[in-house]
Amino acid sequence: MSKTVLLTAGGTGGHLFPAQALASELIRRGWTVELATDERADKYGSAFPARKVHIIASETIRGRNPFLLAKTAVKLFLGTLQARKVIKALKPDVVAGFGGYPTFPPMYAARLTGTPSILHEANGVMGRANRLLAKGVTAIATSVPIEDLPADFKAKLTETGNPVRDAVLAAAELPYSAPLTGGTFNLLVFGGSQGARFFSDLLPPALEKLSADIRTRLRIVQQCRPEDMERVQAVYDSLGVQAECAPFFQDMPQRIAQAHLVICRSGASSVSELSVLGRPSILVPLPGAIDQDQAANAKVLEKAGGAWPIRQVDLYPERLAQEITRFMNAPEMLGEAAQKARSVARPDAVKRLADLVEKVAAKQGERP
Numbered sequence: 001m002s003k004t005v006l007l008t009a010g011g012t013g014g015h016l017f018p019a020q021a022l023a024s025e026l027i028r029r030g031w032t033v034e035l036a037t038d039e040r041a042d043k044y045g046s047a048f049p050a051r052k053v054h055i056i057a058s059e060t061i062r063g064r065n066p067f068l069l070a071k072t073a074v075k076l077f078l079g080t081l082q083a084r085k086v087i088k089a090l091k092p093d094v095v096a097g098f099g100g101y102p103t104f105p106p107m108y109a110a111r112l113t114g115t116p117s118i119l120h121e122a123n124g125v126m127g128r129a130n131r132l133l134a135k136g137v138t139a140i141a142t143s144v145p146i147e148d149l150p151a152d153f154k155a156k157l158t159e160t161g162n163p164v165r166d167a168v169l170a171a172a173e174l175p176y177s178a179p180l181t182g183g184t185f186n187l188l189v190f191g192g193s194q195g196a197r198f199f200s201d202l203l204p205p206a207l208e209k210l211s212a213d214i215r216t217r218l219r220i221v222q223q224c225r226p227e228d229m230e231r232v233q234a235v236y237d238s239l240g241v242q243a244e245c246a247p248f249f250q251d252m253p254q255r256i257a258q259a260h261l262v263i264c265r266s267g268a269s270s271v272s273e274l275s276v277l278g279r280p281s282i283l284v285p286l287p288g289a290i291d292q293d294q295a296a297n298a299k300v301l302e303k304a305g306g307a308w309p310i311r312q313v314d315l316y317p318e319r320l321a322q323e324i325t326r327f328m329n330a331p332e333m334l335g336e337a338a339q340k341a342r343s344v345a346r347p348d349a350v351k352r353l354a355d356l357v358e359k360v361a362a363k364q365g366e367r368p
Contacts, residue, residue, distance in 0.1 A: 003361055004032040006092040007050070008083075008107060010100020011040025014192065014267040016048065018122055019098045021163035023049045025354045034090060036083060038102040047250075056082050058102040079105030080112075087113050093361040094118060097137075101129045111136040116364045118357060121146065122162045122268030124296030126153075138360050141353055143268060143346075144300055158356050161349025162272040169347060171253040172277050176338035178331040179260045183217065185328050188259035190223035190252070192267050198284070198312065199263065200228040204235035206320040214325055215241050221255055223247065253277065260334060261327055263320075266298035266309065272349070275301065278342030280334045282323060283309040306341025 005026055009015040016037070023033045027049055035050040038058050057079035059072040083106040087095065095110035096118040097103035110117040120141045121130050126149065134140055134153050143162035179185045191199045203222065207215060220243040224232050229245050236243040249255050256262060256273060262281040264270050274281050283301065285294035301307035310319070327334055346352075 002030055002032050003093040003358075004034070004090060005357060005361075006034050006036060006087065006090060006095045006106065006110075007098070008036040008056075008095065008103045009098035010102045011038040012100070012192070014122065014269045015098045015100045015103075017165055017269045018120065018163045018272075019096075020048050021165045021350045022096065022353055022357070024166050025163075025350045026357065029354060029358070034086075034092070036086060036102075036106040054082075054086050056086075056102065056105050058105055060101045076101075076104055080109050083109035084112060087115055093364060094357050096120065096357060097130075097133065098122070099127055099130055104129055104133065107133045107137065116360045118360055120160075120353065122272075123291070123293035124268075124300065125291045125293040127291055127293065138363075139356060141356055143272065143349070158352075160352035160356060161346025162268055163350035163353055164269075164272050164276050164347070165253065167251075168253040168273050168276055171257040172345075172347065174257045176278050176335065178335035178338075179328065181331065184219055185217045186219050186221070186258055186260045187263070187324070188221045188255055188261070189263045190249075190270075192265050192270065196223050196225050196247075197228065200224045200232050202315065202317060202320060204232055205317040206324070207236070207239055207241055209317055209321040210325065214328060215239055217328065218242065220244070221249070221259070223249065260331075261324075266294040266301075266307075268293070268297055271297045271301055272346070275304075275306065275341050275345040276347050278306075278338045278345065280327075280337035280341060281307045283307050284312050284315055285309060287312045300344060301341055304340045304344045306337050306339075306344065308337075 007019045007023060009019040026033055033050050034052045035048055036054045036056050039055055057075050059075040087109050094116050095106060097107045098120050107117055117137045118139045118141060119130055119133055119137045122143050124144050126146055140156045141158050141160045189199050189203060218241050222245050224245045226247050233245050256277050256279055259279055262279050266283040266285045283298040285298050298309035302309050
């Protein structure tokens with residue numbers, strides 16, 4: 001008899017992509033998969049392999065304003081009632097959460113209904129929502145070792161790695177080919193849901209400072225917000241730089257695989273995909289994050305020698321122009337970094353996490 005899992009994830013790629021990878025693996029194993037998320041998931045939802053997608057009310061805790069905190073509490077309460085109704089009707093064997101406040105109502109509802117649950121932490125620092133939920137879950141899966149966790153959390157830990165989508169594993173079959181001296185140089189730039197504006201402001205003036213012969217070799221693929229695309233493309237056209245700009249690339253794994261160098265944020269999914277694909281990168285951790293999770297993620301690839309993290313405050317146009325020129329003139333550095341990035345990859349992470357899901361479900365089934 002088919003088992004059922006309710007996956008829950010925040011509506012950004014960083015949360016949804018690992019959930020999507022797990023969904024695909026569990027479906028291959030004969031499971032029925034449903035998803036609980038928020039309204040932001042629409043642009044990803046068509047590709048998510050779930051029998052049904054449940055949009056659950058949620059809200060992120062921001063600041064300390066009493067009115068806003070009360071409003072957030074009410075919305076989380078209503079979302080929990082919604083999620084409890086879904087769980088009562090679906091009767092899943094396991095609920096698995098992938099972080100972000102949209103996971104709070106379904107995961108807390110799982111606790112209220114006595115449903116076994118798994119929390120996956122993709123980052124090198126456990127997020128606030130996950131810390132609030134961790135005490136009530138059956139098991140905790142991590143991507144990398146996490147320090148400073150309470151003893152009762154550590155007793156539940158299994159290090160699985162961060163699952164990557166099937167499209168990433170397929171693209172990883174393409175070996176890295178370092179750029180030829182004097183040849184075309186493929187540069188990929190993306191910023192995720194919170195980082196595209198910074199790169200749209202940074203890249204055009206940086207490219208203006210490059211020498212003409214360097215610019216003619218560049219082939220840029222860049223993620224831009226819709227309102228920024230026209231001005232960014234206009235600068236590239238005026239400089240004679242071949243560029244393709246878009247708000248979102250459905251085939252991002254293939255784009256990463258084709259890149260000689262990637263410039264991006266260091267969200268957990270990006271770092272995991274760069275390692276599985278084995279591509280060198282300049283990582284720019286998102287500043288201002290309370291948990292500094294992106295800085296912790298970047299250190300994993302930096303320690304391996306597969307990436308060069310640069311703080312946003314230190315990455316001005318002149319600096320970026322120097323870095324691009326340096327790497328274009330030293331393809332051997334990129335080839336070596338590509339190998340080192342791949343050395344820390346966990347391509348089997350999705351199988352490890354699926355095994356944990358089945359283990360938790362089996363223990364539930366053994367209960368009298």
